[in-house]
Amino acid sequence: MSVLRPDRTSCATCGQTAGIFTCRGCSENFCLRHTNEHREGLEKQMKHIIHSHQQLKQNITGPTNDQSCQSLLQQIERWEQQSLAKIRQVANDTRDQVLGIVRQRTDDLKEQLSKLSQQLDKAQKDGSYFEDDIRNWLERLQKCQHLFQEQQNTQLYFERSSVPFISKISLHDITNDALPQSSSEGLYQRKLTKYTDDYSNSPENGEYSRGERSLRFQIEQYSRNSSILFGIISKNSLDNDNPHENPTFYGWGSKNLVYRGGDIQANYDGYKTDVQTDDILMLSIDCDRETISLKNERTQRTYVLQIDLSKCPFPWRPNVRFISN
Incomplete structure (x- = not known):
């Protein structure tokens, strides 16, 4: 009569000798020889962690950080x-x-x-x-x-140039690059639907008097009868003003129209309403240089407008509207 014996578990390292010891950490089985080797490997990793910890601690409190x-x-x-x-x-x-x-x-x-x-x-x-x-x-x-x-009556003229006389300095903290960007800086992205979409009244819409801000919009469906408006208005303007007739509006619209604080002109500075379905348009607001720009990522065309603060004073509000019939 044969006797059934329990299956032997092989050593996870050599695969030949019976694994008589089980590691509580990795749940693997090892023979006596390789149990010691497995433990020695863990001790080496522990020593490496301790050494790295001590080195980082010295760097933080030592001269390297001060030098930086x-x-x-x-x-x-x-x-x-x-x-x-x-x-x-x-x-x-x-x-x-x-x-x-x-x-x-x-x-x-x-x-x-x-x-x-x-x-x-x-x-x-x-x-x-x-x-x-x-x-x-x-x-x-x-x-x-x-x-x-x-x-x-001789006066001094203070030039407002798109090229700064003194370069702006700012701190680029790369540790924050992966964090969500604040409401006053960075990039905001949104899809514009095929019906009436008015970002101007959106809760994400902010007011800007300094710094830079980029707003990225994707046109889900665009037809020949669609109407678009990308730009800014002054917060001080009346809320019930027609956006196309708002005296503070600076920006770009349909039919190659450019709006500059009450002055409406077609094809200004070579602007063309070259928009198609799925196009991505980026509206950038630069309060420090007093400019706004509109870029079509498909065509790589960028249009820039210099803002006259006497016509459109701070704070600025984005004025983005899209209607597709």
Whole structure:
């Protein structure tokens, strides 16, 4: 009569010797020899973790972290000094221009008044003057007054250029790259349906007075009769204004129309309403440079508008509308 014996479990390492010890961690079975080797392997991994932990702890509290911080602070210091140097240079040059122009005009005006004074004194003493002389002196005096008034009305012009005079500095913290982006910065994405869709009244819609913001929209269905509107309006504008007639609206619409604070023009700066179904359009708002841009990712065409703050003051609100019939 045969006797049934339980199946032997082989060693997970060699596969030949019986596995008489079971690891509570990995639940694998090992023979006596390979049990010791398995444990030694775990001890080596533990030592590696402890060493890495100690090394990281030293780096955090040691000079490496301080050096990294100091390097960033030094870069900021250099940027500050270079920016101040640019400002001082432009200020000094402009100051010299002001002094030179004012002195020259003042000297010229004094010379004309001196000649006129001599003629007036002589004519008054001699009594030899007539209507033509009076008329001539009056015209010359009025001309001098006009020149003086022009000098008083001289103003400085502060240029608003799309190219910044001083480069903007900001901290790029790569540890936050994977985090959800805030409502005031980054990228927002949404699909525009084939019926009426008004992002302007969406709860995600924000108000912007500084920084940059990008809004990405996908057109689910576009036809020849569709109507689109991409741009911004000032929060100060009336809510019941027709979006196409809003005096603060800057942006792009259907039929190649471009809106610039009450000025509507077709094909401005080469703009074409080249939109198709499934197109992705990105509206970017740059408050610091006072510009907005619209990019069609299919055609790679980008259109830019410079915003006149007197027509569309901060804060700005995105004005995006889509109607497909």
